Amino acid sequence: MDRILYEGKSKIIYEGEDENSYIIRFKDTATAFNGVKKEEIPEKGRLNAEISNLLYEYLEENGIKTHLIKVIDETTILVRKAEIVMVEVIIRNLAAGSFSKKYGVPEGTPLANTVVEFSLKSDELGDPMINDSQITALKIATAEELKEMSEQAKKINELLSGLFLKAGIILVDFKLEFGRAGKEIILCDEISPDSCRFWDANTKEKLDKDRFRRDLGNVTEGYKEVLRRLKDVIGV
């Protein structure tokens, strides 16, 4: 494999095929609570890569620009080089997780509108929530970039909520990362059960990383179920 440029908690970034690309490999390592909880989850890398690739291809077909250039093998992809905007964009359709905890709202409570949140990408600081004027004041992103990321995130939410509902899955909330590539803002990172909350539409069973965070067991099985249903609706 080529030279490692960066090793993250769940992915490794290598030099790409040329100066405009990177190679990303999805790892089996799972972390939570800012790296305090860490385990190897069998097949996680392969499952997340396949789920994310299917979703990125679906989004591209529906007008969203992503970093994905091509799939290399079952855990490895070639992506467009981008300068990551150092904020995580979180979209919420139902109350859950940190939102429920922070605002004292039971998980599953419907929200009168889609919530868009930003948090600073910083392991050192524990990814604190940050608002628009703080982001522009610190020159982390411009007002135009924030608007573009919010609009893209809402469009992605509409596309994916509809797709998952066909698969009998509620897209409760998720996290996106964007990057600057030339003059464009493109979708980077991944969309997988590591970065989304997926609930079975009938039973409300959790099919995502909360199985790992909350020691619910059968983590791999949850991820496999998401992939199986996604393939069914996408028709691959």
Ligand code: C5P
């Ligand atoms: O923890 P919280 O409820 O704020 O997470 C909201 C959503 O963002 C969840 O789907 C979670 O998996 C995702 N997330 C993430 N990476 C983070 C923080 C949150 O993928 N660093």
